[in-house]
Amino acid sequence: MPNQLKQFSDDISRFRQFSDINPEAPYIIDDCRVPSEWPHNGNVEFKDLSIKYGADLDYALKNLNFTVRPGEKIGIVGRTGAGKSTLAKSIFRLVNENVGGLIEIDGHDIAKFGVGDFRPKLGIIPQESTMFYGTVKRNLDPLNEFTIEDMWAAMIKCGVAELIEPERKRKPAKLASKLANASSYDHNDNEDDNVGDEDDKGYWDRENKQRWAKSGLLMRAVLFMFDRKWEKYEVKQPTSVGINGMVSSDGSGFSSGQQQLFSLCRLLMRKRKVMILDEATADVDLETDRKIQELIRTEFSECTVLTIAHRLDTIMNSDRIIVMEKGEIVEVGPPQELIANGGKFAELVQANEF
Numbered sequence: 232m233p234n235q236l237k238q239f240s241d242d243i244s245r246f247r248q249f250s251d252i253n254p255e256a257p258y259i260i261d262d263c264r265v266p267s268e269w270p271h272n273g274n275v276e277f278k279d280l281s282i283k284y285g286a287d288l289d290y291a292l293k294n295l296n297f298t299v300r301p302g303e304k305i306g307i308v309g310r311t312g313a314g315k316s317t318l319a320k321s322i323f324r325l326v327n328e329n330v331g332g333l334i335e336i337d338g339h340d341i342a343k344f345g346v347g348d349f350r351p352k353l354g355i356i357p358q359e360s361t362m363f364y365g366t367v368k369r370n371l372d373p374l375n376e377f378t379i380e381d382m383w384a385a386m387i388k389c390g391v392a393e394l395i396e397p398e399r400k401r402k403p404a405k406l407a408s409k410l411a412n413a414s415s416y417d418h419n420d421n422e423d424d425n426v427g428d429e430d431d432k433g434y435w436d437r438e439n440k441q442r443w444a445k446s447g448l449l450m451r452a453v454l455f456m457f458d459r460k461w462e463k464y465e466v467k468q469p470t471s472v473g474i475n476g477m478v479s480s481d482g483s484g485f486s487s488g489q490q491q492l493f494s495l496c497r498l499l500m501r502k503r504k505v506m507i508l509d510e511a512t513a514d515v516d517l518e519t520d521r522k523i524q525e526l527i528r529t530e531f532s533e534c535t536v537l538t539i540a541h542r543l544d545t546i547m548n549s550d551r552i553i554v555m556e557k558g559e560i561v562e563v564g565p566p567q568e569l570i571a572n573g574g575k576f577a578e579l580v581q582a583n584e585f
């Protein structure tokens with residue numbers, strides 16, 4: 232009982248912590264809905280933007296005035312704590328208190344829209360990728376918006392296809408014919424695939440039955456006694472084979488770089504006019520990073536892309552670089568020009584210290 236009481240009191244204090252959090256800005260504002268074609272150009276204007284994380288804290292962003300032109304590729308660099316991620320968050324209005332100034336995208340102040348209305352219109356790969364418990368397919372397309380062909384096309388471009396089907400790497404010649412037959416190949420792939428639905432449950436039941444059938448008497452007794460523990464253990468093990476392979480919610484079975492490739496896949500399918508990549512390739516090797524940057528340049532050529540990076544290669548081909556320091560923009564310009572000028576960016580490159 233003391234243990235249970237302790238557990239209850241922990242639960243209650245956690246509940247109180249959540250209930251004390253201020254509600255987010257309205258999800259939908261009926262009088263001011265986002266136009267269906269917005270953003271159509273991808274012009275982003277920061278007007279005197281200032282942000283603090285608390286009334287008593289220092290500014291994380293200070294009076295930012297900057298315009299990103301439609302289709303421009305911007306690299307954002309600066310030392311740790313310079314305010315780069317806060318800038319990315321500000322475009323999604325993830326910080327709503329202690330904000331001064333405004334951000335206009337294609338002439339609309341994003342603060343006048345409901346957050347649930349405008350956020351899906353923009354694209355982001357955050358610093359930490361999110362994986363869901365469920366199939367690979369569900370991880371790529373949680374809202375069932377795309378066809379299997381769309382998913383395979385994106386997975387092949389991002390190098391995810393060979394992760395979930397290693398023979399794809401070994402037998403590239405077979406790839407085209409498999410792709411051509413994708414709909415028949417993955418016959419059941421378009422069925423609804425929510426967590427805990429009959430399909431997923433059936434999958435685990437089938438797996439457990441097979442184990443049961445294969446095990447001896449003693450093993451069966453152990454399985455029976457530790458039934459629940461066994462299931463828990465099972466759920467954590469990703470099979471990650473094929474588009475219907477299972478992925479655990481912490482993405483174990485995939486390295487953090489591979490999880491970033493999943494995020495890139497999602498973004499590739501949902502191309503948006505304005506996109507933020509917040510250290511989106513920080514965990515992949517240099518060679519993969521180069522391929523991804525090339526992919527971004529070709530696939531997102533029409534899109535405005537803001538890339539935050541700690542690696543010179545990632546942003547060297549940007550149209551312009553923004554250098555941030557203590558919440559302020561201290562330098563802006565094409566990378567080669569900034570290096571030639573010998574200013575802050577040149578210092579960072581020299582010190583290899585983004």
Ligand SMILES: Nc1ncnc2c1ncn2[C@@H]1O[C@H](COP(=O)(O)OP(=O)(O)OP(=O)(O)O)[C@@H](O)[C@H]1O
Nearest residue numbers: 284285288291309310311312313314315316317318
């Ligand atoms: N949730 C938060 N609460 C309070 N202060 C925060 C919070 N997030 C960031 N800060 C502060 O805001 C400033 C800018 O942080 P930000 O994460 O934007 O920097 P960054 O340039 O992205 O750093 P890094 O390169 O390490 O990711 C820092 O001084 C940081 O301590």
